[in-house]
Amino acid sequence: MGNKKYAVWWFFGGELKEQEEWLTNLASQGWHLKSITAGVIATFVEGDERKVRYRCEVADRISSDQIELYRQGGWEYVDTRGRVHIFRAPEDASIPELHTDPIEQSRTLLTLVHNLLFGVILLLALWTISLSAVVRSGTLILRVILEFQWTTVLKLAVAVYLVVQGILGAAHVYGVVRRLRRGSLVTTSGGYQRTMSVRKTTASIIMTLFVLAVAGDIGFFLARQRATSFPPVPESILPVVKLGDFLEYAGYHDYEPHTDDISVGVLNHYRLRSSLLAPAQHELYQTMRVPSVLPAEDYYQRLYLTRYDTRHPALAQALAQHLVRVGYHWGMPVPWSEPDFTEYYAHPDGVTSWSTNWEQGGASVILRGNTVVYVMYHGAEPLDRLIELITIRLRSEGE
């Protein structure tokens, strides 16, 4: 058995003539196609250097009677790549071309145009469906600002590339179909090296981007898994405020920080999230049991505070308005069951707040420059005191 060598199949489905020329050229150097693995890796075996014609036949599937008919006509079936089936025959005048009628050949190629366009439409439909699901949830802006990662950019680039290539490929094949309909048989283009070199470059870049995106997603996933054991709540440097900053009770540290025991309603954690448009998202969740004089039982104070540092004041503005409208809680939209944020207040120094008061506590969205603070509080202290502390902290940062 001869030596083997492997090569990446760089060509797209529509580049039929280029593929034929590439295989024919390799055969003249003694390398004959043996098989194609996963549509990407071609295996060649070494043999005689001889003139062999390779041809790409297009069909949804290849049947045994088709292979047999072609064999009787002098053409050997080699392997299949998607809807393209590779045949070869020696350079022998007694063996006719695979296709001898341009009009008939144009019909087979038209199916490839349809398949390529179908792929493009399918990809666009998947985009539309996934996008419309997000739009229906009313949180597109929230998701884009808070969750848009660099991996998403890479995946978008890959998807755009595939769509553009699908359209260009369909246009290329349709050009061949039109030539055939005018009555001229397809001849070799003689330019497969250039196409291959372009494909090598672009496909390598796109593959690298895709691998990076997948690796990044796995990284984010692992980071989220690890994040179930939260880092301790920082004692001194904190984004904005924590419960201890405005509670005056000595026993507020009843629960250890960074425990996360939902079963008893105790949530204490701090963590830092990140996205492209809001690179720093500090999330603080604190629950503390406060000894009480009246009524007799102790009660809980709960603070949920998230500070989003966005890249631009316009992003912060859009985010603040959406938080006021739909809310956002651990990555999920929270339609407000409480009354709307009806209390609007423009503080000095460019701080704006929207608030709603509950029987005990309330919620507020506070905006200053690039920063949005979103806070929910359940407890006996007045919400205004909390908002005041936050605005003082935000103003001090701007000075």
Add this chain to the structure above:
Amino acid sequence: MAEYGLMTEAMYYVCLALREPLHGYAVMAAVDDISRGRVRMGPGTLYGVLTRMQKDKLIALEEDDGRRKAYRLTAQGLVALQQETERLRAMLEDGDRLLGGEKLGQ
């Protein structure tokens, strides 16, 4: 009488060849014979023509042993062939009449 569409050269010769049942490869040889070597039909072209004409009921499967299939012209196929022959004859007559029998290129 039903009107059938225009035929390509390949379809026309396949119809002529399939006046008697033939296997695919034998069709290629028959077309070569009938056209006195002028029309050589590749297997890709033949397979496409056979598939489409069978779908259009111009030919029918006569025998199928799994690997090879034999076809024959149907009654519809015969009508289509006759119509196409008439059309081609009329074209030739028009050409002959206007060119007055002169040979092109002379």
